[in-house]
Amino acid sequence: xxxxxxxxxxxxxxxxxxxxxxGFPSRAINLIVPAAVGGPTDALARILAERMRASIGQPIVVxxxxxxxxxxxxxxxxxxxxxxxxxxxxxxxxxxxxxAIYTLPYDVVNDFAPIALITNSPHLxxxxxxxxxxxxxxxxxxxxxxPEKALGGTAGIGSPPHIAGIIFQKLTGTTxxxxxxxxxAPAIQDLLAGQIDLFFPQAFALQFVxxxxxxxxxxxxxxxxxxAPDIPTADEAGAPGLYVSTWYGLWAPNxxxxxVITKLNAAVVEALADPTVRKRLADQQMDIFSREMxxxxxxxxxxxxRDQ
Numbered sequence: 001x002x003x004x005x006x007x008x009x010x011x012x013x014x015x016x017x018x019x020x021x022x023g024f025p026s027r028a029i030n031l032i033v034p035a036a037v038g039g040p041t042d043a044l045a046r047i048l049a050e051r052m053r054a055s056i057g058q059p060i061v062v063x064x065x066x067x068x069x070x071x072x073x074x075x076x077x078x079x080x081x082x083x084x085x086x087x088x089x090x091x092x093x094x095x096x097x098x099x100a101i102y103t104l105p106y107d108v109v110n111d112f113a114p115i116a117l118i119t120n121s122p123h124l125x126x127x128x129x130x131x132x133x134x135x136x137x138x139x140x141x142x143x144x145x146x147p148e149k150a151l152g153g154t155a156g157i158g159s160p161p162h163i164a165g166i167i168f169q170k171l172t173g174t175t176x177x178x179x180x181x182x183x184x185a186p187a188i189q190d191l192l193a194g195q196i197d198l199f200f201p202q203a204f205a206l207q208f209v210x211x212x213x214x215x216x217x218x219x220x221x222x223x224x225x226x227x228a229p230d231i232p233t234a235d236e237a238g239a240p241g242l243y244v245s246t247w248y249g250l251w252a253p254n255x256x257x258x259x260v261i262t263k264l265n266a267a268v269v270e271a272l273a274d275p276t277v278r279k280r281l282a283d284q285q286m287d288i289f290s291r292e293m294x295x296x297x298x299x300x301x302x303x304x305x306r307d308q
Contacts, residue, residue, distance in 0.1 A: 024084055024260050028059040032088040034073030036066045036183025039155065040204040040284060044119060044248055045089045047280050051271035056263065066182045069158040070094035071104055078106035082255035084264060087115065091248050093160050096306045101158045113261055114299035115250035116268040119286040121202040122221035123164045123244040125234070126214050128194045136217040136237035143174035150176035152198040153187035161187065164200035164220060164244040171242050202246055203285030220244040225285060248286075249299045261296055269294050 031049055035041040042064060049060035065073030074094050080086035090112075099108045125136065133139035143150055154162035157180050169175060176198065181187040184201050191199045192213055199205070200220070206228055209216040218237040219225055234242035250268060252261060271277050272288050281288060292298065 024257075024263060025056055025058040027085065028061050029056070029084065030086045031060050031062050032073045032077050032086065033062055033064045034066065034070035034088065034090065034094055035064065035155070036181075036185050037064050038185030039183045040121065040202045040246075040286075041089060041091060041248070042183075042185070043204065043284055044281070044286065047277060047284075048089070048118070048250075048268065048271050051274055051277050052267040055267040055270045066156075069098055069102065069156045071098055071102060074098075074108075075104070075106055077251065077253055078111040080253050082113070082253040082257075084252055084256050084260035087250055087252045087264065088112075089118075089248060090251055091160070092246050092306065093158055093163070095249070095251070095303055097158050097163065109300075109304060111254050112251040113254050113256045114296040114303070115252055115261055115264045116294050116296065117289045117299040117302055118248040118250065118268065118272065118294070119281060119288050120245050120247045121204070121284070121286045122219055122225070123160065123200050123202055123246070124205055124209070124219055124231070125168065125198075125200060125217040126191070126205055126209065127198050127217070128191055128196070129212075129214055130194060131197055131215060133215075133217070136232075136234070136239060139217050140172045140174060140238070143172070143176060147175045148177060150197040151179050151195075152176050152200070153191060153196040154178050154180050155184040155187055155201075156180050156182060159184075160202065160244065160246040161200045165198070167244055168200060168239070168242060171239055200244070206285055218242070227282075227285060247289075247302075249303070251299075265294070265296055 031045055033042050033045045045062050049062050052060050074088055077086055077088040095108045133142045152165045179196055187199055188205055190196050208214045216231050218234045219231055220234050220242055224233055
C-alpha cells in the first residue's frame, strides 16, 4: 500500500467518524433497563429518557431486559454496535458485583464506555405489616427466635437488596431464607401481599411505608431521609455501621465515538439540572451526584474504585 493511499484511508476514516458524530442522533436511541418494569431502575430510566429527548431531539426508547441479575440486558449492550444508539442504565450490582460472583461473557469495565454517573439511593429495612416487631431491635430478636423461618425477598441473586440482606444477617447474627425475584417491583408486590416477611429495598419503597402498607425499621445510611425523618438510621436503631446504597450510571458499548459520548453526557447533565427532574428523583429518594461527578471520566474512576 502506497503512502498516499494510506494517508487517504486514514483521512476517510477520520472524516467518517466526524460525520457520524455530527449527525448523531438521527434516529431513536434504545435505552436498555436490565430490570423489571416498575422498580427503581425502571423509574429512573424513564424520568431521564423523557427529559433527554428534549435535549437531543430524538426519542429515547426504554426497553426492559431483566434476567440473570441484570447480565442479560447488560450483555446485549456489550455486544451492540458502538454507535450510541444502544445504551444501558447500570448500577452497582450490574457493573461491579456481578463481575465478582458470575462468569460473564463480557468485561464490566473494558467492554463499556462510561457516559455519566447519575444518582445514589440508600436502602431501607422493611417488613410486611403483620411481622410482630415494632422496631429494629425487636425485629432482630424475632428473627433470632425463629431462625431460617422468615422469608426475605431479593431482586435477584447478587442484586442490591440481596447484598443488603446478607450484610444485615452478618451484622445482626440472624438467619432467614432468601426468595429471589426478577426485580424489586415483583418483590415489593409480594411483600405487600404478605407472601414474604422482609425486604431490603432502595428508598423508593418509602411510599408504601408512608401509606401504612408495610413497616420500616431503619434507613441503611448514616443520615435519616428528609422525606421520613421519623425513620431512624441503622446506627440509631441498633445496627451500627449497617450502610447499603445503590448508585446508577449510563454506559455505551466500548468503541463508541468520543463526540457521541459527549452529546449523550450533555443530555444527561441537562436533564439532571432540570428542576422538574430533580423533584421527581427526590420523590424517588434518589440523590443526584454533584455536577463534577457527572462526567464520563468520573463514572469510570468511580466504578473502578468500587471494583477493587
